[in-house]
Amino acid sequence: MLDFYRRLYRTIRPSLGDDEDAVRTDGGVVNDGAAGSAPEPDRDFRTRVEAALDRHFGSDFIESSIFWLPPFLLMGLFVYGAVIWNLLISLTDYQRFENAPDYSNLDLEMYTRALADSGFVDAAINTLILLVAFTAGTLVVGLLLAILIDRGIRFENTFRTIYLLPMSLSFVVTAQFWLWIYNYNNGIANSVIGTVGLGPVSWLGNQNIVLYAVIFALMWQFSGYAMVVYLAGLRAIPSEHYEAAKVDGASTLKMYWRVIIPQLKGATISAAVVLMVFGMKAFDFLYSLSGGYRPPNGADILATKMVREAYANLNWAYGSAIAIVLFAMALGVIGPYLVYEYRRDNL
Amino acid sequence: MSDGELRTDGGATTDVRWNLEGVTIEDAALYIVLLLAAAFYLVPIESGLVTSFKTGTAIVETAPFAPPGASGLTFEKWGSAIDALLRGMGNSLLYAVPATVISAFVGSITAYGLTIPTWKKSYKAVVLMLIIAGIFIPYQAVLVPLTQFWSQWVQLGEALSFVWALGIPNDYAGIIELVITHVAYGIPICTLLFRTYYKTMSEEMIESARLDGATLRRVYRRIVLPLSGPMFAVVLIYQFTQIWNDLLFTLVIVSTESSPAAPVVLILAGLGTSLEGQDFALRMAGAFFAALPTLAVYILFGEEFAEGVAA
Numbered sequence: 001m002l003d004f005y006r007r008l009y010r011t012i013r014p015s016l017g018d019d020e021d022a023v024r025t026d027g028g029v030v031n032d033g034a035a036g037s038a039p040e041p042d043r044d045f046r047t048r049v050e051a052a053l054d055r056h057f058g059s060d061f062i063e064s065s066i067f068w069l070p071p072f073l074l075m076g077l078f079v080y081g082a083v084i085w086n087l088l089i090s091l092t093d094y095q096r097f098e099n100a101p102d103y104s105n106l107d108l109e110m111y112t113r114a115l116a117d118s119g120f121v122d123a124a125i126n127t128l129i130l131l132v133a134f135t136a137g138t139l140v141v142g143l144l145l146a147i148l149i150d151r152g153i154r155f156e157n158t159f160r161t162i163y164l165l166p167m168s169l170s171f172v173v174t175a176q177f178w179l180w181i182y183n184y185n186n187g188i189a190n191s192v193i194g195t196v197g198l199g200p201v202s203w204l205g206n207q208n209i210v211l212y213a214v215i216f217a218l219m220w221q222f223s224g225y226a227m228v229v230y231l232a233g234l235r236a237i238p239s240e241h242y243e244a245a246k247v248d249g250a251s252t253l254k255m256y257w258r259v260i261i262p263q264l265k266g267a268t269i270s271a272a273v274v275l276m277v278f279g280m281k282a283f284d285f286l287y288s289l290s291g292g293y294r295p296p297n298g299a300d301i302l303a304t305k306m307v308r309e310a311y312a313n314l315n316w317a318y319g320s321a322i323a324i325v326l327f328a329m330a331l332g333v334i335g336p337y338l339v340y341e342y343r344r345d346n347l
Numbered sequence: 348m349s350d351g352e353l354r355t356d357g358g359a360t361t362d363v364r365w366n367l368e369g370v371t372i373e374d375a376a377l378y379i380v381l382l383l384a385a386a387f388y389l390v391p392i393e394s395g396l397v398t399s400f401k402t403g404t405a406i407v408e409t410a411p412f413a414p415p416g417a418s419g420l421t422f423e424k425w426g427s428a429i430d431a432l433l434r435g436m437g438n439s440l441l442y443a444v445p446a447t448v449i450s451a452f453v454g455s456i457t458a459y460g461l462t463i464p465t466w467k468k469s470y471k472a473v474v475l476m477l478i479i480a481g482i483f484i485p486y487q488a489v490l491v492p493l494t495q496f497w498s499q500w501v502q503l504g505e506a507l508s509f510v511w512a513l514g515i516p517n518d519y520a521g522i523i524e525l526v527i528t529h530v531a532y533g534i535p536i537c538t539l540l541f542r543t544y545y546k547t548m549s550e551e552m553i554e555s556a557r558l559d560g561a562t563l564r565r566v567y568r569r570i571v572l573p574l575s576g577p578m579f580a581v582v583l584i585y586q587f588t589q590i591w592n593d594l595l596f597t598l599v600i601v602s603t604e605s606s607p608a609a610p611v612v613l614i615l616a617g618l619g620t621s622l623e624g625q626d627f628a629l630r631m632a633g634a635f636f637a638a639l640p641t642l643a644v645y646i647l648f649g650e651e652f653a654e655g656v657a658a
Contacts, residue, residue, distance in 0.1 A: 057466045057467050059465055060465050061466040061467070064460045064461075066460070067456045067457065067461075068456075068460030068461045071454075071456070071534050072477075072478065074534065075532075079484055079535075080477070080481075082488070082493060085492040085495070086490075089495075153377065159384075160653065161649045162388050162389060164649070165389075166391075167656060168642065168645035168652060169641065170592030170594070170641065171594065172592070172594050172615050175616075176615070177391040177392065177394070180395060180398060180411065180627050181411070186406060186407060188394055188411045188412060220388065220391065277482075277483045280485045281486070281595075283487070284594040284595060288616045303485065307599075322487075327485060327488035330485050333483070338480060342472055
């Protein structure tokens with residue numbers, strides 16, 4: 001396997017071939033340093049470069065690069081290479097059955113087109129609503145579950161397993177379940193609100209409701225995740241804090257609000273970031289709800305709009321432009337998060 | 348245990364407990380809430396399961412979460428669901444298993460190279476940030492280039508023509524493309540998971556081995572890899588679930604559910620929809636059948652799964 005990466009590494013970065021060789025000669029240098037009395041000039045140069053690099057980057061830099069550099073390059077190619085390529089494509093007019101984009105004439109036409117497209121604006125607004133409502137709702141439910149489970153209950157593992165179960169299912173699978181629950185005639189949702197005299201409601205057919213119905217289903221699927229993150233956060237709080245609050249005569253509610261929840265800031269931030277990213281990826285769920293590129297009316301988000309424009313309407317460049325907007329939104333969330341984690345020395 | 352007692356006591360200070368054979372009102376309320384929550388999480392799944400065994404009339408006549416009853420019971424839908432999806436199950440395993448194993452292994456060596464060896468922290472942080480940011484990239488941002496890459500640049504379908512000559516449909520190039528794609532996008536999360544684990548590893552053993560002149564490769568093979576077992580379990584389970592469940596990449600790489608190489612999620616997304624309306628029993632049976640591998644993994648390795656998602 002390593003040999004494969006070494007070869008891959010060489011083909012991708014032939015200019016670094018020298019450093020790569022240095023990795024292997026390094027072992028020799030250590031072992032027979034005394035025997036190598038007259039180093040050839042080439043090797044001497046190599047040793048010097050190596051020493052300079054080591055001085056600059058740290059003693060194990062070159063030797064360790066064989067481990068992380070090839071996967072890093074593969075990932076970089078597929079992630080960052082593709083994002084940059086996507087940015088380029090979004091500046092072209094690539095569409096239909098053209099084999100490749102024409103890169104000679106770049107402009108921002110696709111972005112101005114997006115701003116003038118009411119479908120795009122609606123999808124962007126829906127994306128924001130989905131992100132905020134889904135993230136906030138999931139965090140609240142997850143926190144409540146974590147607090148309940150953390151109160152030293154019996155069958156803790158069973159409850160935790162049940163709450164986390166939906167998370168192990170595919171969006172494609174859960175979409176089938178919710179399609180059935182939201183069914184107008186026979187679904188559970190309508191029979192539940194029917195018991196209090198409401199409904200029936202066309203959950204997926206009403207444009208004003210469908211987005212919230214989707215958010216509710218997504219909360220069902222991911223609140224178990226938020227619970228697990230909060231549970232880890234709660235377990236990290238020393239028990240003296242609970243005792244101290246108790247000695248001060250604080251009520252249970254006050255204790256959680258004043259003492260415990262503020263200490264869960266780290267857990268909240270990391271769970272929120274992950275949930276927002278899941279929210280942006282809700283494509284799979286919406287695609288499966290309708291069984292096609294067009295989600296139910298009123299539930300179009302940027303993720304579904306992008307795929308539909310590119311793969312159903314073959315507006316490749318336009319799809320790429322929407323993708324860049326989505327990417328920028330994701331970056332707005334991830335960037336500050338990574339800086340925060342770095343500052344806390346948590347990377 | 349002492350931990351548990353402490354927490355329940357938290358409530359005791361607020362008011363007098365009503366003791367009923369050691370069970371307080373508060374405790375009872377707590378368990379009722381927990382059970383209601385459990386019902387909330389289970390009902391969609393349970394109602395799907397009972398519905399998958401119902402005949403057309405039973406679906407209309409019985410409550411969605413009620414069992415079908417003797418007259419409304421049928422296994423026919425499961426039969427047709429299995430017929431429709433079995434091929435897809437095989438295809439999904441064909442890429443999910445190799446992609447899971449490879450990405451876990453690659454993640455392990457990447458995390459090792461970025462954690463145990465000593466080099467400048469600020470440079471490490473840059474590499475790590477770029478890798479971790481890769482976890483959160485919305486895949487939409489790479490789809491069009493990915494399609495270009497696999498359809499125009501690297502045409503596996505033509506490069507592997509000798510394989511298709513053996514009688515394997517050339518749609519299976521899509522399976523190989525899926526493996527490579529999932530490995531590339533799986534590296535960030537696998538690296539992060541292994542890194543959290545390697546950070547807690549005892550430094551003394553590794554340092555003394557290094558002082559004895561062991562190369563990094565040897566340290567990895569002899570010390571780090573043998574100790575990585577528990578984390579491999581976590582990563583393999585997490586990755587398998589993610590890759591099995593993913594629809595987006597299969598949609599753009601394999602594209603049609605009629606392809607012989609179509610993965611199970613792709614077939615399931617269109618199952619049970621026809622001009623006459625939606626066949627919910629068939630949909631539910633299909634959903635359960637497609638979810639069987641991940642459900643089995645979850646039930647057997649719930650702890651590891653929880654650890655994987657929490658990291």
